[in-house]
Amino acid sequence: MNSSGPTRALSTFQSQGPPWMNGVELLDDALRNKRFLPTGCEGLDTLLGGGLRQGHLTELVGPSASGKTQICLYVASYVAVKHFGSIVFFDTSNSFSPNRVASMINQICEPVHKERQERWIMKIMNSIHCQSVFDIFSLHDALHELESTLMKKTISEDTKICMLIVDSVSSLITPILGSKDSQGHSLMVSTGYLLKKLAHEWNLAILVINHMVSGERGTTKPAMGESWKCIPHVRLQLSRSPGSRICCISLLRHTSMASGRSAEFLIPN
Amino acid sequence: MFARMELERPALFLPPLHRVPIRAGNVVEITGPSSSAKSEILLQAAVNCILPKEWNGVHFGGLERAVAFIDLDCRFDVLRLYDVLKLRIMSAHGSAHGTHGDLIEICPTKSLMVSQADLLDDDLLLSCMKRFFYIRCYSSSEFLSTLKTMHPGYISSSEGLAVKLYILIIDSIGAFHWNDRACQLPTKEDRTWKKLSLEKLTESVVQEINKIREVQPLLVLASKVTLFGAAVPTNGAQRFPLR
Numbered sequence: 158m159n160s161s162g163p164t165r166a167l168s169t170f171q172s173q174g175p176p177w178m179n180g181v182e183l184l185d186d187a188l189r190n191k192r193f194l195p196t197g198c199e200g201l202d203t204l205l206g207g208g209l210r211q212g213h214l215t216e217l218v219g220p221s222a223s224g225k226t227q228i229c230l231y232v233a234s235y236v237a238v239k240h241f242g243s244i245v246f247f248d249t250s251n252s253f254s255p256n257r258v259a260s261m262i263n264q265i266c267e268p269v270h271k272e273r274q275e276r277w278i279m280k281i282m283n284s285i286h287c288q289s290v291f292d293i294f295s296l297h298d299a300l301h302e303l304e305s306t307l308m309k310k311t312i313s314e315d316t317k318i319c320m321l322i323v324d325s326v327s328s329l330i331t332p333i334l335g336s337k338d339s340q341g342h343s344l345m346v347s348t349g350y351l352l353k354k355l356a357h358e359w360n361l362a363i364l365v366i367n368h369m370v371s372g373e374r375g376t377t378k379p380a381m382g383e384s385w386k387c388i389p390h391v392r393l394q395l396s397r398s399p400g401s402r403i404c405c406i407s408l409l410r411h412t413s414m415a416s417g418r419s420a421e422f423l424i425p426n
Numbered sequence: 427m428f429a430r431m432e433l434e435r436p437a438l439f440l441p442p443l444h445r446v447p448i449r450a451g452n453v454v455e456i457t458g459p460s461s462s463a464k465s466e467i468l469l470q471a472a473v474n475c476i477l478p479k480e481w482n483g484v485h486f487g488g489l490e491r492a493v494a495f496i497d498l499d500c501r502f503d504v505l506r507l508y509d510v511l512k513l514r515i516m517s518a519h520g521s522a523h524g525t526h527g528d529l530i531e532i533c534p535t536k537s538l539m540v541s542q543a544d545l546l547d548d549d550l551l552l553s554c555m556k557r558f559f560y561i562r563c564y565s566s567s568e569f570l571s572t573l574k575t576m577h578p579g580y581i582s583s584s585e586g587l588a589v590k591l592y593i594l595i596i597d598s599i600g601a602f603h604w605n606d607r608a609c610q611l612p613t614k615e616d617r618t619w620k621k622l623s624l625e626k627l628t629e630s631v632v633q634e635i636n637k638i639r640e641v642q643p644l645l646v647l648a649s650k651v652t653l654f655g656a657a658v659p660t661n662g663a664q665r666f667p668l669r
Contacts, residue, residue: 178559179560180507180560181552186504340608384604387601
């Protein structure tokens, strides 16, 4: 540069603080490390432009019994069968069912040899790690533990964790959200940032579940309020008419796509 | 005076050739409810800043200057920036060849047609992307330390070069509002440790930004989400004094 003054001062600052990335490096990281992980539900994959993106925090919100947990289990099974990597599942309401997962795995891939089938299913299910968390603090602990596991770097490529599912984050947060108390809101926001940091630094596709609450004039709206709206990268709303297996997913918010688009797909058994 | 505006036609945002007179040295806050295209406006401004004025005979009208993007929301998508850049380049080509250069509908990356890809010059894209600098902060203290390292008005690129700044974009200010309100540093002895309250933090942020502006006249663009109901953050300490 033209003067030595700024460069001298700069050298003292260079060792401190995180470095700035330029656009080329960012693009390189995005194209190389932040892949789209297909979910196995065609309509959903088309809506998302390929699947759940690594580095993104995706929220799935819907009324009760609309198939949110079902979709989570199916996505976990699909990603495990296709060997994209390991999946970590944080379960807050004992909704994780190994039997269901096993039957979904059976459905996704063709059975080869019946004798080896059971062993093969066990091997695939080994890549899905389920952990129960019943309050927000244990969620934070579990996330920190996950971070230290990821930092160990002793994991090989195909067992590397690529997805984190939290079913459901709203059941942990809504009890602590008081209207005037900022502690609850700050816990919610810090959980959101912790998740986004994990997603970005370790290339995880994070899927969180939210439920609906009653809003004004009898309508329903997603829980966790206005402050939560700015946190996820992608927000998806799920709806299903009772008795039907077809569910409709619409895009509430996306970082690079116009919202309002929707897709329909058959909910997997 | 504190200039606060909600821009409705972000594609025309070209400082200083815009309807609203914005020049270097101004601090602009773009505020609105969630999902009101604030980040999109910041993105368009960044693209218009990193584009050159002219390239290979095509007029882009950009500023050809470096942009520093501080991402406090941590939702920035570089592929979106790249798409906006490519669309802007193609629309400039379109108007140069006399076709209707209206607002092009924003389409996802995959639907970019192969024939249009010929118009995109790799060298141009590379030189533009090299002028874009990005950093993420996950807490107010990280934000403050980033601002402090920017003090001389330059930022250090990964190659070790000092890059002079022209636009500083902050997306979005007030992101750590809840965390800062609830969190208070433990005070062992009140003489030596100060409680970093929300007001003190925002004051420090304003101070650091003003320090940078003293050394280097730059345009500061910040987006802010307005939360309705009882949770509206107080604006008192966040007013940026405008010279």
